[in-house]
Amino acid sequence: MTTAVEKLLTTLDLERLEENLFRGTSPDQSWQRVFGGQVIAQALVAAQRTVPAERHCHSLHSYFMRPGDPAAPIIYDVDRIRDGGSFTTRRVVAIQHGHAIFSLSASFQKDEPGFDHQAPMPDVPLPDDLPHGQAITETILKHAPEPVRRYWQRPRPIEFRPVSFDHYVTTDKLEPFQQVWVRCSGDIGTDRDLNTAVLAYISDMTLLDTALFAHGLSVFNDKVQAASLDHAMWFHRPALASEWLLYSQDSPSSSGARGLTRGSLFALDGTLVASVAQEGLIRPRRTQPA
Incomplete structure (x- = not known):
């Protein structure tokens, strides 16, 4: 197991302070703000630890209210709304x-049989057929902006293999x-629950x-101010996060300094395991007055 993954698991192993109160920390205090996915996952873990083991999360809905401070602990207060x-x-x-x-609402359910259908997985190259590792920064991203190169060279607990690097x-x-x-x-x-x-x-x-693709921009552009505003996720079927998943994404709309994005996560065998929707702030960065 890589050091980055060990850090992630430690980050998700919250300290219980009281029956419904938990404390989490951030693994990297050099960032300006806490990564949104970390707060989502930690809040979900806090909720999971107050739910019977046979019930698993099938949906979550969340709002980001303020930037998180990586240097300070985060306290997670769980309200047991209903059993x-x-x-x-x-x-x-x-x-x-x-x-x-940040706030999160999550719903949990025991596994039970029912109607079953899903959308098909897009037809894309398999991960082993795509460039990865050092080949990405040495060839494809050789002339990419420096913030992009730094991002791809940084150790992380999650491995990515984009089908296209055009953006x-x-x-x-x-x-x-x-x-x-x-x-x-x-x-x-x-x-x-950990997966x-x-x-x-x-x-x-x-x-x-x-x-941002439709505007010829990315979150790495210093002229763009971007931040997650809300985030929703539905877990359809169990999946292992250590196995390859296709994250198929699209953005049907941007307006009012906000962009809406949607995602579907498919296992290698084509099983749809989760769906995601998020609205984020995307606006031209305001210049400071002289």
């Missing part, structure tokens, strides 16, 4: 410096679609960028 015959509902508020920075190397306006193979870069085992939390962590990666 019903079929569903369990939890609300989690993340707190820093005396203020709420990293051009300022042309592109169709707002993206296909990215993703997986945890180390084996995290088969615990279902669900890691999928939630992954789901905030690369997504908002898709809304």
